[in-house]
Amino acid sequence: MKITGVETKIVNAIHRNWIFVKVLTDQPGLYGWGEATLEWKTRAVVGAVEDLAAFVIGEDPRRIEHLVRKMQMHSFWPLGVIGLSAISGIEMALHDIAAKDLGVPVWRLLGGQSRDWVRVYTHFQRGKIGAQVDPKDIESYVAGVEATVAMGYRAVKLGVVPYTHYDAPIPEVKHVARLVERIRLAVGDEIDIMFDFHGRCSSISAAVAYIDAISPMRPLFVEEPIQPGDNEAMALVASKVQAPLATGERLFTPREFFDLAAHKAVSIVQPDLCHVGGFTMGKKIAAIAEIGHMGVAPHNPLGPISGAAALHFAVATPNFVIQEEARGLVDWYDEVVQHPIVLENGHWAVPTSPGLGVELDEVAAAKHPFEPEVIPAREALSADGAILNW
Missing domain, CATH: 3.30.390.10 (Enolase-like, N-terminal domain)
Incomplete structure (x- = not known):
């Protein structure tokens, strides 16, 4: 062949x-x-x-x-x-x-079936573009989280930390604390909640201030509290807070994840199969994480073929924890590709079709040709107009 x-x-x-x-x-x-x-x-x-x-x-x-x-x-x-x-x-x-x-x-080529179903989480309103709510509006934001859970999910990841810099203003920190307390009260203890900082904090002290505000609500993890790459700094953050930390969507090589493991900097690593080299490197990264006492929660806010790949990887990876998805991102997610993802009781079912189980509908795909992307990072500015991390 x-x-x-x-x-x-x-x-x-x-x-x-x-x-x-x-x-x-x-x-x-x-x-x-x-x-x-x-x-x-x-x-x-x-x-x-x-x-x-x-x-x-x-x-x-x-x-x-x-x-x-x-x-x-x-x-x-x-x-x-x-x-x-x-x-x-x-x-x-x-x-x-x-x-x-x-x-x-595909999961049979990756070592076989490690679990009977795949734990999954989604984003606020399934990540649907145009459905975002300003976290400053506590009532509307909590209602949106409740609506997301009502879609059948048992876990949700939220972005509630504002664009920040080297400091953590007291009013902002107190608002985040009030918001997350209301969210936990609304969804109860049976729903896992994760918080994505997106690396917005430019200092360890700012990251710690916001994590301390969130920690009483027992998040499954706090993601990218600082920018990735400085594993010594990430380990220092971990030593100062009570919440588990996660990072890895912007790390790409086994060597980078090895250094992360050596520093014992996080509890969860988040490799993206679309960026690290596919399954071949993803399995190596998972093995490094297992040796370093870290679970794997792959990054996956991308398209439906990425979702199918993440599903097969999760089925076969022993130290897998939970899988990100964003199936509600755009209305045509389920139209352009036939895929094997089935949500049952907040979990993905194990696929049985040969291969990835995906097939692109090229006619449907042609209805959504390339266009320059809308770049939300342009919103990341401080009150005085300085550029901040998105």
Whole structure:
């Protein structure tokens, strides 16, 4: 079996363009799908996929580890998140092909079934664009959280920390404390709540102030309280607070996660299969996390093929904790791709179809062609107009 071509299909999703990767083979009807979505870098990733295709065309698609190493090592230059996202899309498609060839779901290639269902969380109002509510409006925000839980979810992640800088103003901290207390009272103790700081705090002291305000409500984790990359600083934050910390959506290589594990900086790591190199590197990162006493909660606010990949990864990963999803992001999430994700009692069911179980409806996809993304990060300004972390 040989690879004959690598194609990209772009579907606009307002704040991002989904980048779907199709790997073709010389076997009639046998091809694979992957996803390489990277917010606000669409054309760069598509170009990287085109460049990397030269490394895999003519090769056996079932030699997955071999081809991943070829794309990485023969590229000479460190690839960074753009190149690794391109590899991820191709790599997922190779797993899709290999599993279809054997007539088994992808999770069987990843070590087999580790669990009977997959714990999942969503965002406020399932992440639906246009349904956001200002956290300053406590009544409306709490109502939105209750509505999200009523959709059938047992866990929700929220962004309640304001755009901040090196300090944590007392009124802002007190407001966050009041808001999260009301949320916990509204949903009860049976619903898991996570809080995403998005790395907005520019100092350890600011991060600690907001985490201390949230900790009494027993969050499952606090995500990215400071910018990623400084693991010594993250460990220092962890030593000063009571809530479990999580990070990893903006880390990309096993070496970065190894350093995170060595510092015992967080309880949860959040690799994104669309950015780290697909399943091949995702499994290595999960193994590093397990040795470092860390669970895995993969980052996944992207498209439906990414969601399918995350599902298979979760099924097969022993130290998996909970899976992010954003199926409500845009109305056409469930229209452009047939996918195996089934929500039952707040969990995802284990898929049984061969491969990833996904198929792009190219007619439906064509209704949402590439457009320049709406970039919400432009909102991240202080009162005096200084640029802040989004």
